[in-house]
Amino acid sequence: MKRWKCIISYDGTHFGGYQIQPNQRTVQGELERVLLQMHKGDPIRVVASGRTDAGVHAYGQVIHFDSPLQLPTEGWKKALNAMLPDDIVIRQVQEVNASFHARFSAVGKEYRYKIRTASEQDVFSRYYSYHYPYPLNDEAIKQALQLVKGTHDFTSFCSAKTEIEDRVRTIYEANLLVADDGIEFQWIGNGFLYNMVRILVGTMLEIGQGKRHWSCIPSILEGRDRRLSGRTAPPHGLYLWQVFYDN
Amino acid sequence: MKRWKCIISYDGTHFGGYQIQPNQRTVQGELERVLLQMHKGDPIRVVASGRTDAGVHAYGQVIHFDSPLQLPTEGWKKALNAMLPDDIVIRQVQEVNASFHARFSAVGKEYRYKIRTASEQDVFSRYYSYHYPYPLNDEAIKQALQLVKGTHDFTSFCSAKTEIEDRVRTIYEANLLVADDGIEFQWIGNGFLYNMVRILVGTMLEIGQGKRHWSCIPSILEGRDRRLSGRTAPPHGLYLWQVFYDN
Structure with a gap:
């Protein structure tokens, strides 16, 4: 075997x-x-x-x-x-070797989330990026990304249906990248809760649009309540990019 | 109306x-x-x-x-x-106005053909570019592209089933562009015959791989015989990019 x-x-x-x-x-x-x-x-x-x-x-x-x-x-x-x-x-x-386990041996994951900000719809990326044709304040998003980095209880950023009790996770990287016709979020962390990346992205988009101020992040984290954060971004912009293991 | x-x-x-x-x-x-x-x-x-x-x-x-x-x-x-x-x-x-006609008023067209040359298959581009993971000699292709530019009888570069008698067309631009994970051909001309871009691309790939020498182009054109040119590249790499009209 x-x-x-x-x-x-x-x-x-x-x-x-x-x-x-x-x-x-x-x-x-x-x-x-x-x-x-x-x-x-x-x-x-x-x-x-x-x-x-x-x-x-x-x-x-x-x-x-x-x-x-x-x-x-x-x-x-x-x-x-x-x-x-x-x-x-x-x-x-x-x-x-037999001690390797795809789930239990994983020490971290990277997710990407692709967003098309160009005003025109694009037929070729319709299933591969989220079309969000609104002006975004990149600087505000970057400030907010700095605040979610690190070790926090992410109860406010996971689905209310999450059954796991321990919702403390560490985000090592939370970056905003410029891509063709839009932007891309890069998330690297030791683990992500159910819907966590999509809720983080949805919240970042609200911050980018000025619906919330970037400085709201600490109080959302503190509140430990899903209702405090933004809406869940749709699934088709999200990519499980890589899984990290100790070698 | x-x-x-x-x-x-x-x-x-x-x-x-x-x-x-x-x-x-x-x-x-x-x-x-x-x-x-x-x-x-x-x-x-x-x-x-x-x-x-x-x-x-x-x-x-x-x-x-x-x-x-x-x-x-x-x-x-x-x-x-x-x-x-x-x-x-x-x-x-x-x-x-009523004198405009999408077909008869067109004075030129641009086609693009996308090729993924990276060795690994990519699930996201499988319907949107042709996966051709072989080393290509770009310089040889560029020499051949220069030779197909201009006004020629393209009988050798259209489907043998083509019914149109006048197969003289002018190619204004025939460029090799570098793209993510591959290359892209850009073709601009006053008109293209049935399968013409796909046969041109198929021939260019054979030249890029060294199966034919770039200097064969004039004799292929001269011969006016479909059997002289390369194989027809598959449809999913091809894009009708834009249509030109006099304004």
């Missing part, structure tokens, strides 16, 4: 999210279906670094699985890419 | 091409369906600058139609965008 780690990309548009659910097309479902075929009907469980919601993309999601098959690294990559649908791509395959 | 000119974008992925065909989803079909609704059942004919094939995209296709409706420019744009499917976007609407 060998353990395989894969870095995968997927276009989240036509998935009901990463995780298997009844009557939904899911990324995990497609991966396990293909592995089942390769293993002649023996089910193989795929473990990911975490879930992504419907419509959310991944450039660098990480998964692992165990297999008795004697295939070389390149053989896995070719076989999986040949059998998977074209909205999932295996970018890298690597043999790892 | 007023004549309206529109600049439109479409994602060609899920269309059987621009032009109406039985049992196919087409761009013209969608446009005329929406106009039929707006005109309470009176059919309105849409005229485009030219067709595009299945899978080919348009950033700046031009159409015109005549309508008795009294709608302002912005009203047309909003109504059409609200009713059209999300893979067609009306970028601009303009009232023109």
Whole structure:
């Protein structure tokens, strides 16, 4: 039995999210279906670094699985890419030892959120960036980003449905990047709560538009109440960009 | 009765091409369906600058139609965008006089062809650029591009099925641009024959790979035979970029 780690990309548009659910097309479902075929009907469980919601993309999601098959690294990559649908791509395959776990070994993650600010709609990016054609004050956003960096209780920035008790996370990087026809947020942290990046982005956009002042961030964090922060930005601008592990 | 000119974008992925065909989803079909609704059942004919094939995209296709409706420019744009499917976007609407004709008034066109040369597949561009992960000699391609510029009989660079007798066209610009993760060809000319850009691109790729020498271009043109040129590049890298009119 060998353990395989894969870095995968997927276009989240036509998935009901990463995780298997009844009557939904899911990324995990497609991966396990293909592995089942390769293993002649023996089910193989795929473990990911975490879930992504419907419509959310991944450039660098990480998964692992165990297999008795004697295939070389390149053989896995070719076989999986040949059998998977074209909205999932295996970018890298690597043999790892049994102590590696895609979720529990992860020490951090990077998310990106793409926003098209150009006034005109663009048919080619409609599923790949959030069209938000309003003037934004970049300086105000940058001030606010400085204030969310660091270690905080992010209760105000996660879905009210979040069941996890410990909502203290550390954001290492929160950057505003200039991109073609818009902007991109880069978020690097030791972990992110449910909807956390989308609520952070929604709040930043309200700050950029002048609906809130950047100095409101500390009091939102202090309040530990989801109702204090901004609205949840839509899923299709969000990308799980990479997952970090100790090597 | 007023004549309206529109600049439109479409994602060609899920269309059987621009032009109406039985049992196919087409761009013209969608446009005329929406106009039929707006005109309470009176059919309105849409005229485009030219067709595009299945899978080919348009950033700046031009159409015109005549309508008795009294709608302002912005009203047309909003109504059409609200009713059209999300893979067609009306970028601009303009009232023109009755002498304007989207096809016959066009004096030139620009096409772009996007190629991803990075070795790794990219899930987000799979329908929007041609993945061609081979080393290319840019200088050889540029030499060949110089040789196709100008006025020539392009019989060797159009589909053997082309019915038009006069195959003399003028290419004003034939450029190789560097793009993210790849290259882009820019073609500007007074007109392009059926499959001409895709055959030109396919031939340029063979030259870039060293399968042919750039100096073969004059003899291919001279030969007036489709079998002399390279293979037809796939549709999904091709974009009708803009259409030129005398103003």
